[in-house]
Amino acid sequence: MEKALKKQKDEKETTFFQRFIYWVLIPLLFALFLGLLIASIAGVNVFQQAKELGGKIPFISNMAVHENTEDISEYKEKIIELDAEIQNKNAEIEQLKKKIENKDAEKERYIVEQKRLEETIDELKKQQEENKRAFKDIVSTYASMSPKRAAPIVLEMSDDEAVKILTNLPTESLAKILENMPAEQAAKYTEKLSINAN
Structure with missing residues (x-):
């Protein structure tokens, strides 16, 4: 008999717990879920609202x-x-x-x-081009001058200038100008011309 009472007591406890789950807990969770769903569809930020309410509670705030x-x-x-x-x-x-x-x-x-x-x-x-042209003009001037007039002018120049002009004269004009110079001057210029030619 004790076993039957114990079994009946266990069944009552089990059924009470089951009833609590079926009648209280599940509907509460369903209502909570439904409330969250409706609030989110309505555009209410539930978590923000909960935070604000939590700020009003002394311990949580x-x-x-x-x-x-x-x-x-x-x-x-x-x-x-x-x-x-x-x-x-x-x-x-x-x-x-x-x-x-x-x-x-x-x-x-x-x-x-x-x-x-x-x-x-x-x-x-x-x-430089102008100088070359001017120099060619000078050389052609000496080439066209008579050797008697050109030789004394060349002798009055510096040796470098004279050699530069004499080097560019045509061979015939050069020979005639050198013929009209004193022998030692002609030899000096001939020697300088041969050095420049090398």
């Missing part, structure tokens, strides 16, 4: 404030670090911009200097 102050101080430190990093990066960017500007200015100076040098080279080439 103290915990939230303590967590918030820790989070805020961490965020402030991170913000300060990031600001410092941004300032360093901005300073680096400014330095690089100045370097680029200096390089650009230097490049411009080199371009201007190159153009100036090219113009100078062109001017020197033109001047």
Whole structure:
């Protein structure tokens, strides 16, 4: 009989627990789920509302404030670090911009200097061409002059100038001019001409 009572008591406890689950817990969970679903469809942020309500409860609000102050101080430190990093990066960017500007200015100076040098080279080439033409004119003038008139003029020149002109004269004109010079002067110029020819 005791076994039957014990069995009946166990059945009553089991049935009470089962009844609690079936009649209270499951409908409560279903209602909670349904409430969350309706609130999310309606656009209400349930978690935000719960946080606000939790802030009004003394014990929970103290915990939230303590967590918030820790989070805020961490965020402030991170913000300060990031600001410092941004300032360093901005300073680096400014330095690089100045370097680029200096390089650009230097490049411009080199371009201007190159153009100036090219113009100078062109001017020197033109001047050299003019000098060559003028020299050819002088040589052709001496070649067309009578040897009696050309020889005394050549003797009055410096040796370098005289040799330069005599070197460029045609062989016939050179021979006639040398014939009209005194023997020792003619020998001197002949010797210099032979040295230049080598």
